[in-house]
Amino acid sequence: MNLFIDKNHRRKSPIAIAGFFATLLDLCIYGVLYTLLAEPLYRQLTLPSTAATNAVHTLIIALAGTAIGSLLFLLRDKRVALFGFVGLAVVLVMFYFAAWMLDTDQRATMVQLITLYGVAPALIGNAVAWPVYLKLRKTHPLPVQKTLQEEMREAAGTKADAAPKAHPAAPAAEERPRRSPQEDAMLLFEDGEDAGCHRRRNTHGKDEDS
Numbered sequence: 001m002n003l004f005i006d007k008n009h010r011r012k013s014p015i016a017i018a019g020f021f022a023t024l025l026d027l028c029i030y031g032v033l034y035t036l037l038a039e040p041l042y043r044q045l046t047l048p049s050t051a052a053t054n055a056v057h058t059l060i061i062a063l064a065g066t067a068i069g070s071l072l073f074l075l076r077d078k079r080v081a082l083f084g085f086v087g088l089a090v091v092l093v094m095f096y097f098a099a100w101m102l103d104t105d106q107r108a109t110m111v112q113l114i115t116l117y118g119v120a121p122a123l124i125g126n127a128v129a130w131p132v133y134l135k136l137r138k139t140h141p142l143p144v145q146k147t148l149q150e151e152m153r154e155a156a157g158t159k160a161d162a163a164p165k166a167h168p169a170a171p172a173a174e175e176r177p178r179r180s181p182q183e184d185a186m187l188l189f190e191d192g193e194d195a196g197c198h199r200r201r202n203t204h205g206k207d208e209d210s
Contacts, residue, residue, distance in 0.1 A: 019083025022072055023091065026084045030065040030121050037061055054116060062120035066128050073132060078140055082133040085125035092122045 041060065047053040072081035095118060099110040 015077065015079055015083065018077070018080045019087055022069075022080050022084025023087025025072075026065070026069045026088055026121075026125065027091070029068050030061065030117075033061045033065050033068075034117065037064070055120075058116060058120045059124075062124045065121055066125045069125060070128060070132065073136060076140075078133055078136045082129050085122075085129040088118075088122040088125055092118045 037060070038057065041057045042053070045053070045056065047056065066085075069084060070081060072084060075081065092114070095114045096111070099107055099114060102110055
């Protein structure tokens with residue numbers, strides 16, 4: 001559980017994994033650009049010096065790759081693009097260490113290849129990424145990491161809002177209370193008494209008239 005949740009009960013940010021994959025994506029971008037543009041550039045742009053030609057070609061490819069890799073700044077978390085270019089510098093250093101472990105004759109060739117194809121993307125990428133990131137950070141602050149309880153409460157509130165609200169049922173008509181047989185008998189008895197009284201009054205009135 002500690003691999004995914006920190007001591008404050010918040011989910012750990014996957015920024016390290018995202019930065020790793022951003023670095024792999026940048027490596028793929030530069031690799032594809034070197035494959036597609038190396039030969040056309042040598043045909044269209046050739047300088048008297050071979051070193052100058054290689055440097056110009058590498059610079060053009062590095063600028064194109066940096067422009068494509070900078071599209072990752074469109075993501076919500078701007079650190080993904082930055083860590084992708086930082087990862088290029090880390091990979092470059094790792095390649096230099098690996099080249100240093102080779103034999104002397106192979107080391108010189110490997111260092112030359114690493115310098116030719118690796119230095120420009122790492123330097124230009126970080127030179128562009130850091131100012132852009134620092135500028136975007138002022139207007140796009142880092143996302144606030146919420147605790148698991150807060151996320152669960154928000155999810156519960158979202159589900160409650162999304163659920164259809166039940167319409168209140170119409171008030172049922174009031175039912176007349178049912179009378180017991182004893183009450184019915186009392187009502188009949190009272191009606192009979194009222195009728196008898198009314199007949200006696202009518203009879204008494206006729207006697208007086210006569």
